[in-house]
Amino acid sequence: MSILQAVAETTLIMIQTKNLAFSYNGKVNFNFPDISLDSGQVLLITGGSGKGKTTLLHLLGGLLKAQSGSIRIGDINIESLSNKKLDKFRGKNIGLILQQSHFVEAFSVFENVVLSSWLATGQKAEEKAKSLLAELGLSDQIHKLTSRLSIGQQQRVSIARALVNEPQLLLADEPTSSLDDENAYKVADLLSQLSKEYGAALIIVTHDQRLKDRFSNQITLV
Amino acid sequence: MIVKLAWKNIWFKPLNTILSIVLLTASVAIISLLILLQEQFEKQFSSNIDGVDVVLGAQGSPLQLILSSVYQVDAPTGNISYSEAKTWMKHPFVKSAIPLAFGDNYRGFKIVGTTPDYLSKFGATVSQGKIFQADFEVVVGAEIAKKLNIKVGDKFFGSHGDAAEGEVHEEFAYKVSGIASPTGKVIDNLILCNIPSVWAMHENHEHADENPAHGEEGHIHFEGDEHDHDHHDHEKAMPVSEEGKEITAVLIKFRNKMGFVTWPRLIAQNTKMQAASPAIEINRLFSLFGIGLQALQYLAYGIMLISGISIFIALYNTLKERKYEFALLRVSGASRMQLLTLVLFESILLCFVGFIFGTIVGRIALLLISSSTDEEYKMTFDPFAFIWQKEGILFIVTIFVGVLAAVIPAIKAYRLNISKTLANA
Structure with a gap:
């Protein structure tokens, strides 16, 4: 492999893990398969409950520290970051979408998305937030409190919030499990479309059959 | 943005907030009224005995x-x-x-x-x-x-x-x-x-x-x-x-x-x-009702303590509901310190608002008292006077109560385990 090729490879690959292992109190041990994903690509992580799907997602998001192994996002090895730097890195480079949407309840939809940009960068990306929410079909809802929205709409706000900082990596934990078919497909479409648009690698943890049918790139935890 | 968040948060649960502010207002109003009354009363009494042995x-x-x-x-x-x-x-x-x-x-x-x-x-x-x-x-x-x-x-x-x-x-x-x-x-x-x-x-x-x-x-x-x-x-x-x-x-x-x-x-x-001797007699008078003033002052500080406890309980109780919010802020890039600041700030904001209201209410009370003493004793008090030193101390005490009430909830927010919180969602 020439040096040029190697350089090209490292810049293309958005996320790469090696020999990740984690254990809860030394009792429950997980060893995860290596992951390597380019920008714009989608990976589905499936597996039964208790197999460590959420644990892996939290490791990738820097919410948990791995016992061994390495995670590289872009050019950064996140194992090497201090807590404070990791918080900043996470805000800027990782978008997280959860099964249940949580929001700052006292803030409106728009303020929630803007808050996310402010926390990560110190800047209020108001225009960006507006255009993202419009793209997600929420233009009429932006000044409502999040609790006034339907679950499907809330999930779309989560997507807007995860994307507002144009992250390199988009992580979604069971994003469709509480949605009906119509909303589930809509969310799946939006996720794959927007992650491509923003050049983010998308990793979805799910046991939702509807998603398994939609995305072919899958690994299963056993 | 943290200030805005804190401000919006305290008004999102208005009942808790109003209770805390009412208590704080009452205590600050009583204390500032006492400070103003005592100071101006003593000044008026003392200035009149100048030149009389x-x-x-x-x-x-x-x-x-x-x-x-x-x-x-x-x-x-x-x-x-x-x-x-x-x-x-x-x-x-x-x-x-x-x-x-x-x-x-x-x-x-x-x-x-x-x-x-x-x-x-x-x-x-x-x-x-x-x-x-x-x-x-x-x-x-x-x-x-x-x-x-x-x-x-x-x-x-x-x-x-x-x-x-x-x-x-x-x-x-x-x-x-x-x-x-x-x-x-x-x-x-x-x-x-x-x-x-x-x-x-x-x-x-x-x-x-x-x-x-x-x-x-x-x-x-x-x-x-x-x-x-x-x-x-x-x-x-x-x-x-x-x-x-x-x-x-x-x-x-x-x-x-x-x-x-x-x-x-x-x-x-x-x-x-x-x-x-006017000096001796007036000192005697001051020490007589000084006891009453002091008792009132203790009462007011007691109310302030209760308002501190009320803020503490309000913050502590909502901590359970808010831990997802906190986890979410962390996920979005907030540091532990920012969460700590947020919780402290909410409490301090409450105390600040209480202090402002209390200072205003205390002065309105003084205005009322002044108009009645004016009628009966031809003695007036100035409600717009500020006794910077004593009221400054009162301000610091009020803010300190706010910090004290928020310490435990703030530390809890600081220590929040995001992964665990989100995994149990």
């Missing part, structure tokens, strides 16, 4: 003598013989002596017979017209002139005693010769004339040697205790002799400390009068 007056309660002769708020203890007082006024220790004779009032404002020295003791000058010279000429205090719209040259009749409803002395009219400059002291609410005017006003034919105070409040007669106004008319032109006349009190300033030490005994042993 002792008060010479009739025997009785020394405090009453001081209150009546220096502050014009109580009834006098009685009268003293002018000739006897005069011998003491010439005592070598005495630097200056100002005689006072009380008699009438005009619409509730006391008319005091004295000498022009009384004005200079308060640092007042005659701003319009001239000082009283002839009998029945008066100099009107600045405050009265303003309230009753009195001008130089006006004439009025006094009412007997110190109640506005007392019988009117219709036989002699007072004539306003001058208006005193404002001083912020009791003189602003007095009408001053010379002492013979007071004597002449109460002169009558049926002399009685004794002058017992009537049952009515502050009912002091000069010369006899029965008035027969029908006899006054042909008396107008008669010059008033000093013989056998009485006055109410003498304000004495000494040349040196000796008089201060020796006079109280000297007077008590040699005369039927007493010499009371």
Whole structure:
């Protein structure tokens, strides 16, 4: 492999893990398969409950520290970051979408998305937030409190919030499990479309059959 | 943004917030009211005793003598013989002596017979017209002139005693010769004339040697205790002799400390009068109601403690619901310190709002108190004054309560395990 090729490879690959292992109190041990994903690509992580799907997602998001192994996002090895730097890195480079949407309840939809940009960068990306929410079909809802929205709409706000900082990596934990078919497909479409648009690698943890049918790139935890 | 978040958060649960703010407002209002009252009260009392070392007056309660002769708020203890007082006024220790004779009032404002020295003791000058010279000429205090719209040259009749409803002395009219400059002291609410005017006003034919105070409040007669106004008319032109006349009190300033030490005994042993020290009596008064003020202050700090606990409980209770919100903020890039700041800030904001409201409410209360004391005692308080040092301390204490209430919830937010919180969602 020439040096040029190697350089090209490292810049293309958005996320790469090696020999990740984690254990809860030394009792429950997980060893995860290596992951390597380019920008714009989608990976589905499936597996039964208790197999460590959420644990892996939290490791990738820097919410948990791995016992061994390495995670590289872009050019950064996140194992090497201090807590404070990791918080900043996470805000800027990782978008997280959860099964249940949580929001700052006292803030409106728009303020929630803007808050996310402010926390990560110190800047209020108001225009960006507006255009993202419009793209997600929420233009009429932006000044409502999040609790006034339907679950499907809330999930779309989560997507807007995860994307507002144009992250390199988009992580979604069971994003469709509480949605009906119509909303589930809509969310799946939006996720794959927007992650491509923003050049983010998308990793979805799910046991939702509807998603398994939609995305072919899958690994299963056993 | 953190401030905005904290602000929106505290109003998102308005009931908790209002409870905390009401408690804080109550305690801050009480304390700031007490601070203002005490400070201004003491200042007013202290400024009026400047230049008065002792008060010479009739025997009785020394405090009453001081209150009546220096502050014009109580009834006098009685009268003293002018000739006897005069011998003491010439005592070598005495630097200056100002005689006072009380008699009438005009619409509730006391008319005091004295000498022009009384004005200079308060640092007042005659701003319009001239000082009283002839009998029945008066100099009107600045405050009265303003309230009753009195001008130089006006004439009025006094009412007997110190109640506005007392019988009117219709036989002699007072004539306003001058208006005193404002001083912020009791003189602003007095009408001053010379002492013979007071004597002449109460002169009558049926002399009685004794002058017992009537049952009515502050009912002091000069010369006899029965008035027969029908006899006054042909008396107008008669010059008033000093013989056998009485006055109410003498304000004495000494040349040196000796008089201060020796006079109280000297007077008590040699005369039927007493010499009371305003400084000592007023200190006694302050220490008396100082206990009451202190009790109130403890009560107010107690309320503040309760409001601190209420903030703590409110923050602690919502912590459970808010942990997802906190986890989410962390996921979005907030650091632990930012969460800690957020929780602390919410509490401090509450305390800040409470402090502002409390300061305003306290001043409104002072305004109300001031208008009632103005009516009853001719004493006003300034609600717009700031006692920076004491109120500054109160502010710091209030904010400290806020910090204290938020410490445990803030640390809990700081230590939140995001992964665990989100995994259990």
